Amino acid sequence: MSAYKDLMAFQRDTEALGQIAGRLGWDQETVMPVGATPQRAEEHGAMANVLHARRIDPRVGEWLEKAEAADEVAAANLREIRRSYERTAKVPATLAAELAKTTSLAHRIWAQARADEDVAAFLPILEKVVDLRKQEAAAIAGNDDPYDALLQDYEPGATAAGLSAIFDALRPRLVALRAAILDKPAPAALWGTFDEAAQLALSEKLALTFGYDVQHGRIDKAVHPFMSGSGLDVRITTRTEAHDPFNCFYSTIHEVGHATYEQGIDAAYLLTPLGSGASMGVHESQSRIYENQLGRSRAFTGWLYGQMRDAFGDFGIADEEGFYATVNRVHDGFIRTEADEVQYNLHVLLRFDLERALMAGDLVVGDLEAAWNDRFKADFGFAVDKPSNGLLQDVHWSEGLFGYFPTYSLGNVYAGCLYAALRAALPDLDDDLAKGDTTRAISWLRENLQRHGGLRMPVETIEHATGSTPTEAPLLDYLEAKFGDIYGL
The missing domain is CATH 1.10.1370.30 (Neurolysin; domain 3)
Known part of the structure; x- marks a missing residue:
């Protein structure tokens, strides 16, 4: 049980950092000053780097190999941590950070383009987002359907x-x-x-x-x-x-x-x-x-x-x-x-x-x-x-x-x-x-x-x-x- 206990202690901090990253997003969509967008993009990228590193920390793999599930709750925790570990390991940290930074910028550009009824102002950043997500999907999917790989972020098991x-x-x-x-x-x-x-x-x-x-x-x-x-x-x-x-x-x-x-x-x-x-x-x-x-x-x-x-x-x-x-x-x-x-x-x-x-x-x-x-x-x-x-x-x-x-x-x-x-x-x-x-x-x-x-x-x-x-x-x-x-x- 020591491996499982150590893994869950580590995971608790990862989950807490994920909540902090989410709070950055909430702030951006509600009360953040418009002029803060470039800095917020950097902050999102930094958090993405930290989370990516934690999710593929070599100790996580070692704990997963040794940990045993004593009940259905432990088994489910191990299932979800393993799924995250294996998926994250396939995505380069630089790509994860670039996605976080780009989507943070894209959100503000979209909001302004929507207000201005200006599709042309949004398309260049959207093209970059699509390209980055296609790279991510290809890295995860291997020989499988890239879209199915993206679905797993939102609906595990779906095709x-x-x-x-x-x-x-x-x-x-x-x-x-x-x-x-x-x-x-x-x-x-x-x-x-x-x-x-x-x-x-x-x-x-x-x-x-x-x-x-x-x-x-x-x-x-x-x-x-x-x-x-x-x-x-x-x-x-x-x-x-x-x-x-x-x-x-x-x-x-x-x-x-x-x-x-x-x-x-x-x-x-x-x-x-x-x-x-x-x-x-x-x-x-x-x-x-x-x-x-x-x-x-x-x-x-x-x-x-x-x-x-x-x-x-x-x-x-x-x-x-x-x-x-x-x-x-x-x-x-x-x-x-x-x-x-x-x-x-x-x-x-x-x-x-x-x-x-x-x-x-x-x-x-x-x-x-x-x-x-x-x-x-x-x-x-x-x-x-x-x-x-x-x-x-x-x-x-x-x-x-x-x-x-x-x-x-x-x-x-x-x-x-x-x-x-x-x-x-x-x-x-x-x-x-x-x-x-x-x-x-x-x-x-x-x-x-x-x-x-x-x-x-x-x-x-x-x-x-x-x-x-x-x-x-x-x-x-x-x-x-x-x-x-x-x-x-």
Whole structure:
């Protein structure tokens, strides 16, 4: 046990340094002065060098050879440390540092290009990010698929072929459902101007309603909402739009889903490889089930309707049923994060296909905007009107997160499976949600999934929680039933 004990002591410091690196990113996206970007890039590069060196320290290899697992927790820790050690050893330290520095710079360039609607200003740094990530993927993959190598950063065990099979099964029923819905009269849209301070106040109430522990977190504003941290320091951001308070409310609920997952992990796993979520797909299952299956349910929106009337007075929606339809209104739109449940995955599949083509060398960065616009027109039936509604809308590629996008749709699939199991366990859940009470729902998720952190591989995590292998069927069945009811299909 000495080797295992020494390894875990060393790993604890590595995990702590990783959290510090993450805090640099949070600061950059929330309160960092614009002029600090070049220095922050150097800081990111320095942290990447330190972490890379620790992850391939020769002592880690020696401890891994000698360590024995006394239980399933130790076995899982060894599995994750070994996976990190073997992967990191394949990537030159200079490349890891260059990636960290370049993506730090690229983030700020992307934010300015987005504000200026200037794709040309972003493409040179994006081309460098893509090149660096392709080098990294090639170093890790060897003779295997480079894109599969990148996927392992976000969804261990996943392959592009496996994800494609799930997505190919999703697309036909989603497209058919969308066509049927768009042939029907649309519910009323929200109208008016909604005070920002009132939005943020109700947003904070929603965060508390969904179990966010503000003693170990905080809520700030950002261009692109996100969650950062784990354990005792888990932070979220949201954003406001004067004419669309749903953007603020559901961004907050979504990020709280991520945050309460991290806050709900067994305290014994703090600063260990098991002390964060099992994968980004599993993480997304939490944010999406909070946001959609719970937060956009008929029962919960009935409660939210009263909260909005208290906050804003009469805002043009006559009753709870009309509000439920408005919240779930299927509508044309450019923005993935604002998309309705029916069309959301189509936004993700577009990105999945484009980034696979980039990594395979079948698409060059200079042609990316045209490829995006052509695919969007083909999938959604109307043209992108400006770059911030197209190629520049998402932060992910500026940060080098190739392989991340498919986990959003995978998270929806997982959420569909979890919701079916949750409903079977709590058949009277609507009684709670109608009172704005998510306690039993969150407790079920915490007990069956969240508290286990990274103990199991992603698919095994969902299987443990639901008792069955995840498939796309529960999600599709849920969507067809819900929107069939709203639209009278």
